[in-house]
Amino acid sequence: MTRFLRNSLTLARKEWISLLRDVFMLGFVVYSFTFSVYSQATGISHELHNAAIAIVDEDRSTLSQRLASSFHGPEFQTPAMIGHAEVDPAMDSARYTFVLDIPPNFQADVLAGRSPAIQLLIDATAMMQAGIGAGTIQGIVDDEVGRFVRREAEGTAAPVSLQVRVAYNEALDTKWFTGTMSVVSNVTMLAVLLAGAALIREREHGTLEHLLVMPVRPAEIMAAKVLANGAVILVLTLVALYAVLRGLLSVPLAGSVPLFLAGTALYLFFATALGIFLGTVARSMPQLGLLFILIVLPMNMLSGGFTPLESEPDWLQTAMQLSPSTHFVAFAQAILFRGAGFDVVWPRFAATAGIGALFFAWSLARFRRHLASFR
Incomplete structure (x- = not known):
């Protein structure tokens, strides 16, 4: 040895x-x-960062304005307000990764309980941001609409409150x-x-x-x-x-x-x-x-x-x-x-x-x- x-x-x-x-x-x-x-x-980076987003606001309501103001840094750039005619050229030229189209009478339909649909257009050539951003935008919209409805119907509490605790990498x-x-x-x-x-x-x-x-x-x-x-x-x-x-x-x-x-x-x-x-x-x-x-x-x-x-x-x-x-x-x-x-x-x-x-x-x-x- x-x-x-x-x-x-x-x-x-x-x-x-x-x-x-x-x-x-x-x-x-x-x-x-x-x-x-x-x-x-x-x-x-696997996080959503500085993503370009545009909003087509056909409702011009308090709720649609609240939604537009909910997108901010560092996840998103300041949303650009555009019209319908600008959507296709903007997506074709890759100016925006996301375009959120809020339909007419959106606030009224929400308050009436009719579950209106919002269209989200995604440029999936930016694959990583596209996948993460879709979920992030869905969460922002759900959160803002939920808070708006609860404020309009005072005393109504959400049936479930999800408390998230991130372990081992708290900042993600x-x-x-x-x-x-x-x-x-x-x-x-x-x-x-x-x-x-x-x-x-x-x-x-x-x-x-x-x-x-x-x-x-x-x-x-x-x-x-x-x-x-x-x-x-x-x-x-x-x-x-x-x-x-x-x-x-x-x-x-x-x-x-x-x-x-x-x-x-x-x-x-x-x-x-x-x-x-x-x-x-x-x-x-x-x-x-x-x-x-x-x-x-x-x-x-x-x-x-x-x-x-x-x-x-x-x-x-x-x-x-x-x-x-x-x-x-x-x-x-x-x-x-x-x-x-x-x-x-x-x-x-x-x-x-x-x-x-x-x-x-x-x-x-x-x-x-x-x-x-x-x-």
């Missing part, structure tokens, strides 16, 4: 020196955990979620790429044959690559959490960062082994890139990081339980968002470690056969 650790650490040092000399790869890895995280968190700030999950996603992608590229780089440079004549075993070579590349990802994850998320984005990390890093280390045991496995299959970096697209990207997308796992078909949810990436995302969200402790996440830790150990053994067997082909 002492010899195993000594040889593995020595080979890991060689891996770190090799990475430091590869300026492009080093820059790419650092970029992925700094500027890339910041740009993903701030570049795409997109960058809290997007920034954190981009770090989690990059852990998987960079761990696989670094480990796979390290093996292919050695084969292309001819240094893999040099290792075969040294008194080291395949397990020591693979352990060194797992240790070296996993340590790099772990350090950069820590930088991303404190410098980017907490420092630049002011994202509160609810749980224990050391606990999250411990779970990440368990997961990197699997992710780097996957990278080495793909490195034994691919014969060049372009082939590694193609395998990455076929295997790692779907695994990342289906792990529940950006869309809920529950939205997938039942059979796919069951299949994804065999992927450590699913358990990694689950305990990362539990720790960083909800402040969960080890007593909550230990089943996910155990699943990640167990599946990772099995895959490491499989990758090691493949790696041994790969080295044997050079002899």
Whole structure:
């Protein structure tokens, strides 16, 4: 065991020196955990913000004026009051994302209980704002009409009062979620790429044959690559959490960062082994890139990081339980968002470690056969 650790650490040092000399790869890895995280968190917003809206007011009543004054920032721009003839040209030229058409006699029909219809035209080329905005506008209209009717009929209370309490992200700030999950996603992608590229780089440079004549075993070579590349990802994850998320984005990390890093280390045991496995299959970096697209990207997308796992078909949810990436995302969200402790996440830790150990053994067997082909 002492010899195993000594040889593995020595080979890991060689891996770190090799990475430091590869300026492009080093820059790419650092970029992925700094500027890339910041740009993903701030570049795409899932909230309705500054949406252009116009109103066709055919009623000219107190209620229609109240509706028009209900749309304001930061969700909406100041509504433009337009006529019917301007609607089609304005929508065709993308001047407005939403056009609300209030029909004649709207207030009178509401007070008479006749349930009049308001037409909402949406430019769905702005897909994200279109989907969110439709629900927001529906809520604003329902709220204003409800308050107007209750004021006209004094003493009549609403039959149901819905009290909403938002947990874990009270401000509904997109960058809290997007920034954190981009770090989690990059852990998987960079761990696989670094480990796979390290093996292919050695084969292309001819240094893999040099290792075969040294008194080291395949397990020591693979352990060194797992240790070296996993340590790099772990350090950069820590930088991303404190410098980017907490420092630049002011994202509160609810749980224990050391606990999250411990779970990440368990997961990197699997992710780097996957990278080495793909490195034994691919014969060049372009082939590694193609395998990455076929295997790692779907695994990342289906792990529940950006869309809920529950939205997938039942059979796919069951299949994804065999992927450590699913358990990694689950305990990362539990720790960083909800402040969960080890007593909550230990089943996910155990699943990640167990599946990772099995895959490491499989990758090691493949790696041994790969080295044997050079002899």
